[in-house]
Amino acid sequence: MSSYYEKILATGEVKCIDEEVPFEIPASWSWARLTHVTYLIEDCPHSTAKDEGKGYPLVRTPNIGFGFLQLNGVHRVSEKVYNQRNVRAVPQKDDLIFAREAPAGNIAVIQNEKVCLGQRTVLLRPITDCILPQYLAYYVLAPSSQQNLVEKSSGTTVAHVNLSDFRPYLIAVPPIDEQKQIVNKLIELLSLIDKYNCYGDKLAKLNNEIYTLLKKSILQEAIQGKLVPQIIEDGTAYELLEQIKAEKQNLVKEGKLKKSALATSVIFRGDDNRYYEKIGKKCV
Template sequence: MTADQLRKSILQQAIQGKLVPQDPNDEPASVLLEHIREEKARLVEEKKIKKEKNPSVIFRGEDNSYYEKFTLSGEVKCIDEEIPFEIPNGWEWARISNIFQINPKNICNDELEVAFIPMEKLSAGYGSNYSYEKVKWSKIKKSFTHFANGDIAFAKITPCFQNRKSAVFEKLPNGIGAGTTELKILRTFAETINRYYLLYFLKSPYFIEEAIFKGTANQQRIISGYLENKLFPIPPLAEQQRIVEKIEEL
């Protein structure tokens, strides 16, 4: 097994609950989902985010099958064929679009000095490495992808996507920035998902190798909806931390 194959194997084991032992004393992921719903409702009430068009909840029925319930319409459908692998007790499945903000916007003073990150300053591989240029917000607030401290970014275009160009942005000047439009940005709701667990998910074979692209041979991007509809395995928060620590130890 090559070093690259080993890294892929470790990340795949991590998101399937096979990398670290489960602890029955951990608060289950269902509690995290409830916290996310509460935080989203608060932000909608404060007009900081828009209300979702058709949110859903995924649950396991008495027949052991997985179902998705759309909360506005009340429609329920079996999604067994979509479930990619089994997860441990205490974990939950959710659609990416239901548990993260995607491509949020920044509002700040035009004269503020912020980070600008073109694609070449975002490193490929399995770490979280990047550099930035300092520029005034007025120069980049339009026609670029916004992000802030704590956001997770990944390249949506080939071959940068397959090369795992992705990172958790931290210690940005004045806490915000913008970059290439070929980035997708994810923002967590409160402290419900460990940002590095999400980063390692985005680098996992399950996320990378199942992607569908469109465009010309030289410039393809992941299709609209691939990220939003992707099923995300959520461990208890304490286990997320243990997973991240184990990955970084290895």
């Protein structure tokens, strides 16, 4: 296998980077540093802006989803705060916002939203003639990138990606037309995965519920006399209840049971097919 080398243009130094290259790429692809395929990589202001309830969306790490911004319930700030937070760079269409922590590793492409950066975020502006924003987002979200950027990141309590590790991160760059094909295929497949996930959730819910539903259904069948066949030769429950009544009366006479233990009513079905209860001489 051929080795990979990097030439430092400023000094002419050449060094082997085999240990840094995470996988092999097709011959028509090239490796490049993230700084080489972007116009800027700008850190956010290291402060927390107050939610003013209206105005411009303030993109915090919870708003950075899997390639897309999630602006439902987003915090909002005034134009003054918007301008203050964008003094280094104004986020624009096709820029990307990367979450450095909480959770680290997510990245989203700005569509047409006019936003400003919340804390723990980074703004990237790709050179779109070289690399597509959507391709770059999917590349950062790929397992190997997440492992290299996030799992090896610093932070004692929470994962934290340092800009010193992020700026020189290696990017596998395909030809631009192939990037378009990759992005279109990913959109198609990820949509199918989302559908599968939805059906999977429904199936999991059904599997969780069916155990309880089956128990309830079988119990209901049982207490309605539908679970096993009725055998005439076994007698009737009326005869059984009469037998119990007689046994209780004997136990009362023997002083082994209190008189209150005797049945105080009789339930029966009348000739009109309705149910009646006889309490003493009264029948309802």
